[in-house]
Amino acid sequence: MYFVLGPKQFVNALTIGAIYALVALGYTMVYGIIELINFAHGDVFMVGSFVSLFVLTNILGATGPAPDLATIVYQLVVTFALTMSVVGVLGVTIERFAYRPLRNAPRLAPLITAIGISFILQNVVQLIYGPSPINTPQVIPPSARVDIAGVSIGWINIFIIVTAISLMFGLQLFVSRTKVGRAMRSTASDREAASLMGVDINRTIAITFLIGSALAGAAGVVQGLYFGNITSALGFQSGLKAFTAAVLGGIGNITGAAIGGFMIGFVEVTAANFGFFVWAQAAVFMILIVTLVFRPSGLFGQQLGERA
Numbered sequence: 001m002y003f004v005l006g007p008k009q010f011v012n013a014l015t016i017g018a019i020y021a022l023v024a025l026g027y028t029m030v031y032g033i034i035e036l037i038n039f040a041h042g043d044v045f046m047v048g049s050f051v052s053l054f055v056l057t058n059i060l061g062a063t064g065p066a067p068d069l070a071t072i073v074y075q076l077v078v079t080f081a082l083t084m085s086v087v088g089v090l091g092v093t094i095e096r097f098a099y100r101p102l103r104n105a106p107r108l109a110p111l112i113t114a115i116g117i118s119f120i121l122q123n124v125v126q127l128i129y130g131p132s133p134i135n136t137p138q139v140i141p142p143s144a145r146v147d148i149a150g151v152s153i154g155w156i157n158i159f160i161i162v163t164a165i166s167l168m169f170g171l172q173l174f175v176s177r178t179k180v181g182r183a184m185r186s187t188a189s190d191r192e193a194a195s196l197m198g199v200d201i202n203r204t205i206a207i208t209f210l211i212g213s214a215l216a217g218a219a220g221v222v223q224g225l226y227f228g229n230i231t232s233a234l235g236f237q238s239g240l241k242a243f244t245a246a247v248l249g250g251i252g253n254i255t256g257a258a259i260g261g262f263m264i265g266f267v268e269v270t271a272a273n274f275g276f277f278v279w280a281q282a283a284v285f286m287i288l289i290v291t292l293v294f295r296p297s298g299l300f301g302q303q304l305g306e307r308a
Contacts, residue, residue, distance in 0.1 A: 005266075007151040009273050015157045015226060017265020018164035022219035023242035024249070024257040025171065026091075026212030032188045032252035033208045034103065036110050040094060040117035042239015044213050048087040048220025049136075049230040050125055055079045056137045056224075065141035075139050076159075083221050084214040091213025092206050100202065118235065125232040133231040136224035160222045167218060168258045171211065175254065184208055188252070241268070241281075244288040250301020259300070 005013060023045045030038045056062040056079055066072040098117055102110045144155040175181035183204045186194035195201050223238070224230050245264045249256030264284055271280040291298065 005270060005273055009269055011153050011157050013266045013269035014262065015160050015265070016269060017262035018161050019219050019223055019226070019261075020238070020242045020245045020264050021258045021261025022164050022167065022215050023238065024245040024261045025168065025254060026216045027243050027246040028249070028251050028254060028257035029208050029212040031246070033184060033205055034099075036099065037114070037243070039111070039114040039239070039243075040121065041212070041216060042242065043118045043121040043235030044087060044091055044094070045216040045220050045223075045239060045242070046230075046232065046235030047090060047121055047125065048083055048217035049223045049234060050129060050220075051086050051217065052079050052083045052221040052224055053134065053136050053230060055082045056139070062137040062139060064137055066139050072139055079139075080218060080221055084217040087217030087220065088210045088214035091209040091216075095206055095209040100205075122232050122235060129232065131232055133229045135229050138225055138228050140225060142228075156226055160226055163218070163222065167215060171215070172254060174211075180204070180207055237281075241284050244284055247288060247298055248291050250298030253298065253300045256298055256300030260298070
């Protein structure tokens, strides 16, 4: 893939794929624990991008690239901390009041609710910011670049890739090494058995939504930093691509979702690189259809039977 795209487009594909991967993790975590396709998750990601815009412009007073390294670090730390916190709480609130009452309802009910929440979030943001794209302060100057092996790479690309991989690695450690992570895995495997073993199911599911939504918030931050503008339609467009990444990797599989995100990034950039820009999104959704038809469990997932 490196030789097909060339070094610069290869880095761009990694960057875009990293954003999709962060959003895809939320889809796969929620499905893994309660078998719900949370179609509102894409708009949670969109809300994250607007929360980061509010933090940067209204709290930090940023209007463009930061003047020095200390300011860059300060603005990034504050923006990530506040955005991930706010969006994480939003995810928990959605779970508590929209999904929890329908946990034992027919599967169509929470699915319709998720779509309804998606429209609510999108319309609330439109009421506040309007439907048109809004420019966001690019804290890391787009002109800031470094030469690596003779290739000029933007610091923003490096920052996004390193941040995304660090968050994914941290999530994997959290799920595999902590008591809460073990509770999440037990609940995903057998909710009733986990409850009998003393696992607080409601708390565990709430934490899952908290983490998945916080990661979507982080993706919202880097979305604005990288592209320089955001829109209320962002959640639908990027959310479907991230969902495709989760399905491709194996929905319910954290590692698979991360890999799927990078794969979708490469597909999109490759299509655009060869002059098929208008077909880039179509190519992504063709992958979704083919995956669902020929391998619905995804590349790294396991076939799951219906929960009794």
